[in-house]
Amino acid sequence: MIETTNAIRFLLNGEEIILTDVAPDLTLLDWLRLERRLRGSKEGCAEGDCGACTVLVGRMMDDEIIYDSVTACIRFVGSLHGTHVVTVEHLRGENGNLHPVQQAMVDHHGSQCGFCTPGFVMSLYGLWMRNPDPSRSAIEKALQGNLCRCTGYAPIIRAAQAISSHGQPQGDPLWAERIAVKEKIKALHDGRRVEIGAGDKRIIIPASLDDFAAVYEANPEARIVAGSTDVGLWVTKFMRNIGPVIFIGHLQELKRIAENASEVRFYAGVSYSEATSVIEANFPQLGELWDRIAGEQIRNMGTIGGNIANGSPIGDTPPPFIALGAKLHLRRGEHRREIKLEDYFIAYGKQDRQPGEFVESVTLPLLPAGETFAAYKISKRREEDISALCGAFRVFINHAGTVGMARIAFGGMAATPKRAKAVEAALLGKPWTMETIEAAIPAFAEDFQPISDMRASAQYRLLAAQNLLKRFFLESQGEGARLKRAVA
Amino acid sequence: MNKQTDISLATLHAPTRHDSGPKHVTGTAEYIDDMVEPVGTMHAYLGLSTKPHAEIISIDLDAVRAAPGVIGVLTAEDIPGENDVSPSHKHDEPIFAEGRVQFWGQPMFAVIAETRDAARRAAHLVKVEYHDLPHIPDVRAAQAAGGKLVTEPLKLERGDVETGLAAAPRRAKGAITIGGQDHFYLEGQIAFAVPGEDEDVTVYSSTQHPSEVQLMVAQVLAIRHNAVTVTVRRMGGGFGGKETQGNLFAAVAALAAKKWNRACKIRPDRDDDMSATGKRHDFVVDYDVGYDDTGKILAVDAVYGTRGGFSSDLTGPVSDRALFHCDNAYWYPAVRARSEPLYTNTVSNTAFRGFGGPQGMIAAERWVEDIAYALGKDPLDIRKANFYGTDTDNVTPYHQTVEDNIVHRVVEELEASSDYQARRQAVLDFNRSNNVLKKGIALTPVKFGISFTATWYNQAGALVHVYKDGSIHLSHGGTEMGQGLYIKVAQVVADAFGVNLDSIKIMATSTGKVPNTSATAASSGSDLNGMAAYNACAQIKARLTVHAAQLYQCDEAAVEWVEGGIKAGDTFVTFAELAASAYLNRVQLSAAGFYKTPKIHWDRATGRGHPFYYFAYGASVSEVTVDTLTGEYVVDRVDILHDVGKSLNPAVDIGQIEGGFIQGMGWLTTEELVWDDKGQLRTHAPSTYKIPLASDVPPIFNVQLAEWSENREPTIGRSKAVGEPPFMLAMSVVEALGMAVASVGDYKLAPQLDTPVTPERVLMGVERMKRARGS
Known part of the structure; x- marks a missing residue:
């Protein structure tokens, strides 16, 4: 006891x-x-x-x-x-003056109405402690979860770039x-x-x-x-x-990440932030998507297990995980069972989870050599937004140049995260060409009848989903088909 | 060249930091929700309708009253005065709906409880029986239903439009739909009322318009204005959303405070704030424009339908200002612009930075773009061909002559500094060699009229006290919402007296200090209040000059105001010493200042006058990249050159330009208001309503002031207003996105993107191009 x-x-x-x-x-x-x-x-x-x-x-x-x-x-x-x-x-500088983060914000006119400012200060403080000289993209990433309506952010970014000229973390009282x-x-x-x-x-x-x-x-x-x-x-x-x-957020055993030669196992309490480096190392194709899940604070709080367990149709991890063939490990007391992740999502609001049973971990097989994989998120605002749709594509093209295997999964297109089985079937065995892609396009309507809501219309969702398959094909052919923001 | 200020400590025109900066960053700047509450403070929460248009058959509040912590409930019956907070005084905006509700989210009652949580939970226990009525959701539906108006329409007309159109070799005809916008001030609506003796009540309100809150509270309580004191230290953002929308909350808090004789605070949840308060007006502009083969516009005929919502609020003046800006920077030989301020079953739309001006201007840019694509020209060439002249071709649709036109110089300089021509060529080249990604670039101008079109609003007061130790109290009628008004006016006072800024205590704005003030709006804050404060300083200085001449036995002309004090003949006296001796000699050390804007007049009935004191100018270049498979895009680079006259504070002004541009970009790109078929706003929180992020700021963002510019009118320090005009610089983003879309159709078809230009709208635009190319 x-x-x-x-x-x-x-x-x-x-x-x-x-x-x-x-x-x-x-x-x-x-x-x-x-x-x-x-x-x-x-x-x-x-x-x-x-x-x-x-x-x-x-x-x-x-x-x-x-x-x-x-x-x-x-x-x-x-x-x-x-x-x-x-x-x-609790923030204070030496001798009770402004903290370097605060001084930089004041000097660079980083506040106007000031209401959002304490939140920005804390986000920047967190960033500065682990990275005193951040790149602009690191600053933007750290501020994804902070809204400012007055400044247009430009002075805040300038302030963030200047913090270390006001002091280093080693001199910080909190340090x-x-x-x-x-x-x-x-x-x-x-x-x-x-x-x-x-x-x-x-x-x-x-x-x-x-x-x-x-x-x-x-x-x-x-x-x-x-x-x-x-x-x-x-x-x-x-x-x-x-x-x-x-x-359960404090349970370190649920924060384990176990890697071996063929798979990575994330325990359910691993936050998005904690998973980032492992995701980038093992699934570089997910790097962009990962950075576009919510904002920094939410990535620090939200867990991989939670994103799956709650069964949301617009969670960002299930589509790529399903495409990768993820296995879900459920536990009730001392009883454990393993199911395919895609089988967990039964219907809207209904998952294959028994009373007293919880998601303990999820295993992602590494991408076998020779396979191609990508995941795309589409949202109204590029970052810190919920997906209008999220699509993940994985194919194996055999020596003959035909599609030997296809696993495609979408979020935001149905009541659950769901595989595009008709599209997969339309690709399987066909030559990996734009003609095949075009021929598979009508199959989307068999797989998905998306809804219209505040994030996108049904028409847009379907068209964009179809076009993501085209993007996937074009990228597999080495064509530049993805936007990049030119920040250092 | 600053005639009004005779000395300078370099406080005026200096990039001084925001006075509250250190308090903002330490979390010690006090907003209303941060104030210490008196013991017994009650909390109010509104009960909102869940129908867009319905008769209220019955409201059962028993469960609400019985809920834990509830003190009582307020409905229309509890109002001793008028159940109305209409700022246009049309008596069409009840605090609590009576008999019927006219939009989803309309307040029907308020719960008063010991805690906010208790009040909020109780408010949801109401049982309402409705009888549905047909609801009118938007502009087109309102027009189809007969076009019921919320307020009188305006017509601006100059020249012979029929003849001009008939004679024009070419016509651009169409319609543009321009979306609305939520203010998304980070601090939501809030009011806190403390009852006093007799009829007195003090209201702390997050409002841009304390005098109007005072009036509304008095009207609702059926008391005189002098019993109501409204105080505003700062707002956590306003943007127009707190010009009238704070009235209802202040009235409810005051009502409860007086009824129970306890302090009362009201703060809605963000979702309720967004559902129950007004937004930027969305418009549908139907246009018919005649032009010639060179792209010169000959005649414009346009109707500006706008979603007014259920009440008049500020829809009249907002739709008027849309018409005042139907020209942007362009001269129309003949023009007829008509407003159609329509009744709809949606929240009553209200002021928002630009106040209708942006909607009028973006319609003008739409037909410029239509003309350019029809003629196969760079839209910039069409713009230049139609700019107002300096000596001729300079009369606006409202018959005011543009006397300070600098648009040519602004655009020329920006075209050069942004390397526009070479970059446009590079964009064209890029688009030829890329199939999926396409680029666009555009340069758009801004000309914005400064002054309230309600002429009587163009007045301001200030109250300046000098104490015996030389420290100064500064009060004026303007409110601080982050825009830096307080520091600018303090700079004026410091400069006038030749003292350091730290001698000046900036007081919270209060109706008890300065009466009968105007809203801090229309970009006019520093123009009006800066001058009023200057006037107060001038009165005190005049008395001190006389005093010094007597004391130091010299001619008044020999008294010279210098840094830190005065020189009387050969004697230097510090300001503090001067104040001390003035007191002993019974010289009044306090003054009320006043200012009213000269020159302006306006006759709405005839559509003629001189409504604007002057114009502010600017221009921007935006470059974007679009993904034609998904419609996603990035804004790669923005260059801005903007005219603030001789800047009172370049740091504050740059901040207004950067912030205004990004806010404008949000309006035109990702900020989409979506109502469902039940009339409910579905984008009522940041999870669904997407304002720009730090990562939406263009990687290259060059913002310059037109440093050579000085206001031709004798404004404070020869500066110009800055709050609203930069907002419209974001129009170039829409035009650049349009160019990228049009590239798919080889630039033969005008892109005609409605706003906001979401990724979805971009993709649908691309599809339209593809269909046209295929046919």
Whole structure:
């Protein structure tokens, strides 16, 4: 029997916080603003899309403390156990002056109305700590999750490029605190399960992966919350009751990535950000798509397992994962089973997951030599947008120049992420030529009858999907068919 | 060349940092939601309709009232005064709908509770029985349904349009649909009311127009204006969205505060803010333009249909300004422009940076483009052929003569500095050798009229106190929404007295300090308030000069204002010493300043007058790359040359230009408002409504001020207004996208892209080109 405790403990700036009475749906932003009266972090949208509430959350990973920028508006306080929360109020320069990030923003006129500014400061602070001399594209990437309506961003980018001329991370007071903070945080991880509240106000923070499996099997009605990038909105937008909740974002065992010669296995709690380097190394064709999933804060929070488990028809990982032949590993208690990822999605809102069962990991086979693979996302705004459609294409062209294998999957085209089996069939065995592609185009209408909504019309979705097959073919022939933004 | 300011500490015209910059970056700049709430503060939340047009059969609020934490509910019956916040005073904008709802998201009641969360949850427990009525969603539907208007239309006419059109060798006829835009101020609407004794109430409102909020609160509570004090320290963005849209929230907060004698705050969720408050007007412009074989425009006949929404709000003046800018920078020998401000069952549209001007201008650029493609010419050649002249061909459709035209020089310089001609050739070459990716480039001009067309709005007041220690209190009627007005006016005062900026305390804008103010809008903030503050300083300086002459026994003419103080004869006296001695000698050290814009007049009935004091000019070049398989695109490079006269603060002005351009680019590219067939706005949050990101900023973005420009009129420091005009520089992005699309049809067909030019619209444009090429 595992030991339990009834307190969530974490550090807020310089102070140790112990909370024994926390609602599962209490957001970090509301707690900061309403209970702690720390009002530097702003609410701009309450859905993780504008970044005005950006704070840093430090957490232990392999004996190091990692600070992630996150959106406090959809981060639950219950998920903060054993972390260090850093808000804009904690930033300070030497001698109490402005912090280098703040000084650069002031000097370069990076604020106008100022409402988004604390969020920008925190995102830039997170960037500067890990990369004091960032390229413009690194700056843009770090700011994908921060909206500014006044400045047109140009002065903010100039400020970001100038921060290191105001100071280096090694001189930063927070940097100096790190060792002490690390010891404090490590002490908070005492191997006990946290349980607070009862009924639908209950919070469970399992002590380990096995503890999670046992707790969830015993409480199959509980809501699993990892990154809360989806469930957060159930609270802030739909005012849904989400309890009881099992928070799993802290489980390091669920953050493992196992690589071998033929496949990569991502455990469900790996965030998009944590997966980035492994994705880029093993699936370089996914690099562009990966950077276009949400904004930095959401990539720091959202997990691969969550993106699959929630069954959204517009999640960005299922189409390429299905095309790659991903296997999904589900677990209930000590019972594990493996299914093809594409079989997990049964219908809109319905997945092949039993009560008490959870997504433990997903395995991506490496692309066999000689195969061609690409994934494309189309959205109204190029970055930090939800896909109008997302298509992934994988073919093997045999020596005769004909299509030996084709796996094509789309998101945004049906009620679930779905393979384009009619299109695949129309390609199979045919010569890999534009004529074959043209001949396969009508098959899209057999596979997909997309809907019209605020992101795109049905007509556009179908036409763009068809054209993505053309792009895939042209790129396989070495033709430049993809936009590039010319930034360093 | 600055006649008004007789000394300079280099504070005027200097790139001074925003006064609140250090507070912004540390999170200590206080917005209304950050203020310390008095004990017992209540929170209000609105209950919104879920039908676009319906009779309300019944509203059952029992569950709402019984919900945990609820103090009470406000409906129309609880309003002691008028249930109306119409800024046009047409009494067509109820706070709470009575009898029927006219758009999806219309407020029907407010819940008052101990916490915001409790109020919000309770508001959703209402049960409403509706009887659906037919709903009119947009301009074309409104026209088809008979064209009911929300306010009186305007007609501008000059020359003989019928003859001009009939005689024209060529015609461009068509329609352009121009989308609306949500303001997406990062700080949403918010108001906080604190009750006082008697009828008094103090309202902290995120508003661009404190005096109007004061009026509305008084009207709703049935009290005099003098019982209401409205205070605005800063807004977290406005852009026009807080010119009138804050009225309702302030009224609800004040209503609750007085009813329960407790402070009350109201802040809608972003989704409700976007559903329940007005946006930029979308337009459909039907046009018929006659021109000759050289591309010279001979006559223009155009009708500007606009989605007004359910009430008049500012639709009248907005659609008027669209007509005032139907010419952009072009002279029409004959012109007739008519507005059609239409009633629709959508949220009432409102002010937004440019105030209809951008919509009028982009229609003008549409027919320029039509002409260019029909003649096989570079659209820039057509533009140049039709620019206003300097001495002739210089009368606008509203019969004002353009006296300060610098568009030729601005465009010439930008054409050269951006290397436009060589780059256009490179674009043409690129398009010949690429099948999937296509490029486009375009240069578009801007001419924008400065002044409120409501002539009485062109006045301002300021209040300047000098204390005995030489420190200064500065108040004026303008509000700060990030645009740098506060620092600009402080620069004026510092320059006038020859003191450092740190001697000046910039006070929150308050109706108790300066009465009867105009909205901070129409780009007029520093023109009006800068002059009013200057006037106050001049009064104090005059008294101090007399005082110094007496004290130091010299001629008034020998008193010289210098850096840090005065020289009276041979004696130098610091400003603080002068203030101290003036006090002891009973010299008044406070003054109320006033300014009204000269020269302007306007007769709407005849469509004639001189509505604008002057014009601001600018031009931009945009280069884009388009993917013709998906319609996706990137903006590769933008060059801008913009006229702000003699800049009061180049850092602030560059910021307005960069920010305005990107905001304009968002309007014209990715910001799409989508309503479903039930009348609900589906793009009501940043997850679905996409404003530009840092990664949408062009990799090359060159912004220059026309440093040689000085306002020909004696404005403050010879500067020009800067808030709105740069917004329209983004038109070149649309034209560049159009060129890339047109390349698919070998430039034979005008691209005719409606806005916003989403990837979907680009792809459909490409398909149109392909069909035309195939036929």
